[in-house]
Amino acid sequence: MRISGLDGLRLIAMLCVVSVHIGGADNTIEIGAWDAIRALGRWAVPFFFMLSGFFLLNPVSERAFSRIVPIWIFSNLMFLPPRLYIHGFSSLSTGFLTSGTWFHLWFVSSLIFGISILAWVDRKSIPSAILIAIATMIILGAWLADYRFTISPSGQGAMQLFRFLSALPCLYIGRWLRANIDSLTATAGLLLLAAGMTAILAQLYLQHTARAQFEMQLIPGGYVSAIGAVIVGAKISVPKLFSDLGRYHSLPIYILHPFFILVFSSYLSTAQLFAASFATSLLFSITLQKISPRIFFLLSGELRETK
Secondary structure, eight states: OOOHHHHHHHHHHHHHHHHHTSOOSOOOSSOOHHHHHHHHGGGHHHHHHHHHHHHOOSSOOHHHHHHHHHHHHHHHHHHHHHHHHHHOGGGOOTTHHHHOSSGGGHHHHHHHHHHHHHHHHHHHTOOHHHHHHHHHHHHHHHHHHHHHHHHOGGGHHHHHHHHHHTHHHHHHHHHHHHHHGGGOOHHHHHHHHHHHHHHHHHHHHHTOOHHHHHHOOSOHHHHHHHHHHHHHHHHOOOOHHHHHHHHHHHHHHHHHHHHHHHHHTTTSOHHHHHHHHHHHHHHHHHHHHHHOHHHHHHHHSOOOOOO
């Protein structure tokens, strides 16, 4: 099952992810345009988690693991050489199983964890009330841990823990949205999207320190915006070209773009780095899909049959 609006939003969400991973132009407490852009992009990762839950079968099928586990293995191996070159062998530990060999690969580990827990929940028929309580506690804990981390680096461990756990409530929300999507309207989605974005900007304004601008990640407005985006995406249609780009290339862009940020960062301004990293990642993904579908599968989980 494909929904063109949701596939199209994947591409927009990836633009937001790339913007989040590119730092601001300076380290002042003044809130600039790029700080606002990065903060408003914080809906993207919860959106991707929720989208995964939206399309997960109930009960979870083995196919979900057969797609995501090879991606986890391949992406971590791909970023292992630059990690060893920059940080040395001493930087390796068992922690990479959850955080990945590069900073952004925690997402794939977290997704595997969340799907595994949902698969267990499906087998055990855990009551919905318990799942709702756990999901609520994780989201609230993530907010508090994130707030502490924006104040002091000592909160990094708790933030990373709750960030890793955050896939579970988002997957559950996505599954709930799928079950109730017929009763939800695009207007409701737009209102949630606007409310979430407003909350993000309010938090950025109220918590206006240079560290908060860069480090705030697990913020309530991001979850609210992501819910709204899923609803809106499920209700609209977009051109096939745009939806195909989102469907096939959003995950490869996610995996690849930090490499191009690393390559271009010494030569380009913030806006130029954003555009170049996204465009190069997309072009590389499109090229790889054409010349080596099986390697492309290891980045995207999508394998088109070729003659």
